[in-house]
Amino acid sequence: MAANTDPDLVVALDAVTVTRDGNALVRDVSWQVELDERWVVLGPNGAGKTTLLNLAAGRLYPSTGTVHVLAERLGGTNIAELRTRLGLVGGHHVVRIPPDETVHDAVLTAAWGVLGRYRESYDAMDDARAGELLARWGVAGLAGRRYGTLSDGERKRVQIARALMTDPELLLFDEPAAGLDLGGREDLVRRLATLAADPDAPAIVLVTHHVEEIPPGFTHALLVRDGAVVAAGPVDQVITGDNLSDTFGLPLSVNRIGDRYTALSHPLPS
Numbered sequence: 001m002a003a004n005t006d007p008d009l010v011v012a013l014d015a016v017t018v019t020r021d022g023n024a025l026v027r028d029v030s031w032q033v034e035l036d037e038r039w040v041v042l043g044p045n046g047a048g049k050t051t052l053l054n055l056a057a058g059r060l061y062p063s064t065g066t067v068h069v070l071a072e073r074l075g076g077t078n079i080a081e082l083r084t085r086l087g088l089v090g091g092h093h094v095v096r097i098p099p100d101e102t103v104h105d106a107v108l109t110a111a112w113g114v115l116g117r118y119r120e121s122y123d124a125m126d127d128a129r130a131g132e133l134l135a136r137w138g139v140a141g142l143a144g145r146r147y148g149t150l151s152d153g154e155r156k157r158v159q160i161a162r163a164l165m166t167d168p169e170l171l172l173f174d175e176p177a178a179g180l181d182l183g184g185r186e187d188l189v190r191r192l193a194t195l196a197a198d199p200d201a202p203a204i205v206l207v208t209h210h211v212e213e214i215p216p217g218f219t220h221a222l223l224v225r226d227g228a229v230v231a232a233g234p235v236d237q238v239i240t241g242d243n244l245s246d247t248f249g250l251p252l253s254v255n256r257i258g259d260r261y262t263a264l265s266h267p268l269p270s
């Protein structure tokens with residue numbers, strides 16, 4: 001099948017519907033992610049966010065419409081090969097890193113796409129890259145620890161380092177801050193902001209429920225509700241009280257504090 005000819009389009013959904021048991025998980029969604037863009041996908045529970053991420057990851061095929069990922073059309077390409085070009089972090093995509101694996105090996109083994117060190121051989125460059133990524137994500141001091149002994153926040157950062165090990169062309173995050181305490185969330189948001197600002201970083205799509213988790217430097221937002229797009233476009237135009245109220249189905253006001261957002265519901269009428 002024909003490849004998408006625009007090399008700048010990392011993800012392209014055209015009139016995509018996904019149905020299961022007669023229900024539409026996403027309905028008539030058209031959405032494009034370009035090479036240098038960092039997208040946040042926001043919406044309430046069950047809105048279809050993970051379904052969109054699974055389409056972008058080539059883990060799910062549309063029932064109708066077309067999906068191109070990295071200029072390859074889903075259904076007409078070798079999915080195994082495509083997946084080697086993507087990085088996935090969090091949610092249901094969490095790679096099951098063995099608890100007795102060292103943190104260093106948990107990142108290193110991504111070079112072979114395996115979990116758990118066996119007989120693969122790694123060269124010094126792989127070792128150096130794993131060490132450099134652990135340092136960049138603030139967990140170099142944990143390199144010798146067993147993965148199973150890490151806190152949730154530390155695990156998340158190791159997972160991100162692992163996802164980056166193969167130099168992916170598209171990085172997908174499903175609720176990366178879920179379960180983190182306030183300090184862990186803030187640390188992660190700041191590190192994601194640093195990643196977003198890196199011109200060599202891949203295109204990024206991050207799914208979240210909370211505007212507080214939008215890292216500074218993220219360029220675009222997609223709001224979804226009941227499987228349909230409520231709004232899509234530049235973050236500062238899309239993250240508004242009206243749009244969020246429509247998305248979450250309750251009256252919300254949005255505040256921007258510096259380069260961060262917060263959202264609160266209006267007081268209930270007495």
Ligand SMILES: Nc1ncnc2c1ncn2[C@@H]1O[C@H](COP(=O)(O)OP(=O)(O)OP(=O)(O)O)[C@@H](O)[C@H]1O
Nearest residue numbers: 020021023025043044045046047048049050051052
């Ligand atoms: N295999 C399936 N069969 C039937 N319904 C499904 C299936 N997978 C997901 N759904 C439903 O599709 C809807 C969208 O699911 P999805 O996981 O994409 O939502 P989400 O926005 O990621 O939700 P959450 O924020 O709770 O993770 C939900 O109502 C879910 O119950």
